Amino acid sequence: MKFKIVLWVLGRIMARAEKTNPAFKDKLKNQDITMEIKSHDGAARHFIFKEQTVRSYPGPAHQPNLSLNFKNSHIGFNAFTSKDKKKAMMNCIKEKNIDIEGNTSTLIWFQSLAKLI
Numbered sequence: 270m271k272f273k274i275v276l277w278v279l280g281r282i283m284a285r286a287e288k289t290n291p292a293f294k295d296k297l298k299n300q301d302i303t304m305e306i307k308s309h310d311g312a313a314r315h316f317i318f319k320e321q322t323v324r325s326y327p328g329p330a331h332q333p334n335l336s337l338n339f340k341n342s343h344i345g346f347n348a349f350t351s352k353d354k355k356k357a358m359m360n361c362i363k364e365k366n367i368d369i370e371g372n373t374s375t376l377i378w379f380q381s382l383a384k385l386i
Contacts, residue, residue: 272342273327275349276306276314280325283316286386287323293385297321302375305330308339335371335379355380 286293300318307313307329315330316323330336339345344366351357358380361367369376 272312272346283323303333304335305333306337308342312342335375338368340366
């Protein structure tokens with residue numbers, strides 16, 4: 270449940286940043302990306318970045334460009350609430366606690382976007 274809340278809050282924060290942060294909005298230019306973040310135990314949310322906007326929806330995406338699939342919600346929650354999120358994500362990858370499907374350059378783009386919020 271905590272992981273679902275973190276993903277919902279992430280969507281709200283990005284929607285606010287799109288309206289108030291010019292650098293964030295600029296990073297959205299020319300993007301048409303559907304990204305999902307989920308866990309094997311059922312938590313899922315997807316984000317659509319299109320026309321310099323961010324939209325967030327519950328559940329998995331139909332055809333995501335990038336899918337981050339955590340082994341379980343606890344691991345996903347810890348990765349997204351860690352003080353050093355980049356290191357936490359790298360540890361998840363190293364320990365095979367996350368499956369990444371799709372274009373990994375999209376993950377790098379998303380990480381650079383997340384730094385702006």
